[in-house]
Amino acid sequence: MKNPIPHSPRPAPHSDALVHDETGGLPRLLEIMARLRDPQTGCPWDIEQTFATIAPYTVEEAYEVADAIARGEMDDLRGELGDLLLQVVYHAQMAAEAGHFGWDDVVTEISNKMVARHPHVFGDESRDKSASQQTRDWEKIKAAERGGGASGALAGVALGLPGMTRAVKLQNRAARVGFDWPDITPVIAKLAEEATELATAPTPEDRFEEFGDLLFVIANIARHLKIDPEAALRAANAKFTRRFEGVERKLAAMGKSPAQSDLAEMDALWDAVKADERAREK
Incomplete structure (x- = not known):
């Protein structure tokens, strides 16, 4: 385990002027969070929260950032990034209150990490290498940072990652030590094998296990195709x-709802919607 950085919990001054200053930037947000968590004058809901109760919101906000990016909505992205930043500030405030570390320590930690992991930018290493080589160098630096901790090839892959993402990361780690198929052909064969095993699984427990195996192979296919x-x-x-x-819109134009339709009709309308999309794409 790496040595913890010295922590410097931030005091919580009570500045109404800063709270209402729209140009206050990050200090304003830190002040707002400190005020919300104040045991005497803060918000009862915010005071009751813990790392564990806030963590699900942190994950949710990260997904909402990704959703705004996928939709190409920059106004939404601005707001969602603010929501995600609030989560970081929230955790840092709770950590400061408990005497573990403060906001400045969080900033110092990530800044030091970025400098250390980019010697080709902030050090004397050459930038004359491919992105894939830089990725391999990044992983070597990360492995060195883990140092005396768990040393297995799969060590450090976070348990809290979404299942498919974690599957890809585990497979990438195994591949780096040679445990990987040479190309996608045997992976596709494995997909068919796992599908057959799922179809013939005799018990709910067996089906649960085989379905997980099937998803794991699908993650492997995505990895070989370089698809997220x-x-x-x-x-x-x-x-x-x-x-x-x-x-639903086509049904509404017919004066009907899905509950008043049937599978055959809705399937035909589905094909019509697909055809409309293809026509618009031409």
Whole structure:
């Protein structure tokens, strides 16, 4: 485990002027959070929160940032980045209150990390190398940073990552030590094998396990194709939503709702929505 950096908990001054100063920038946000968490004068809900209760909001806000980016909505992205920043400030404030570290320590930690992991920018290493080589160098630096901690090839892959993302990261780690198929052909064969095993699984427990194996192979296919599986699934979700809403609109034009329709009709309308999309794309 790396040595903790010296912590410097930030006091919580009570400045109404700063809170209401729209040009106050980050100091204003830090002051707002300190005020919200003040045991005597803060918000009862905010005072009751812990790292564990706030963590789900942190994950949710990160996804909302990704969603705004996927939709290309820059106004939404501005707001969502602010929401995500608030999560970081929230955790730092709680850590400062407990005497673990403060906001300045968080900033120092990430700044030091970025400098150390980019010797080709901030040091004397050459920038004359490919992006893939820089990625390999980055991973070497990260491995050195882990130092005396868990030393296995899979050490340090966060448990809290989305399942498909973590699967890809685990597979990448294994691949770096030679545990990988040479190309996608055997991975596709493995997909068919796992699908058969799922279809023939005799118990709910077996089906649960085989379904997980199937998803793991799909993550491996995504990795070999250099596709982000989470992004691909988000795109598929968006496409399904868009097309089903198109079916609903066509039904509404007929004076009907989905509950008043049937699968055959809705499937035909689905095909019509797809055809409309293709026509617009031409």
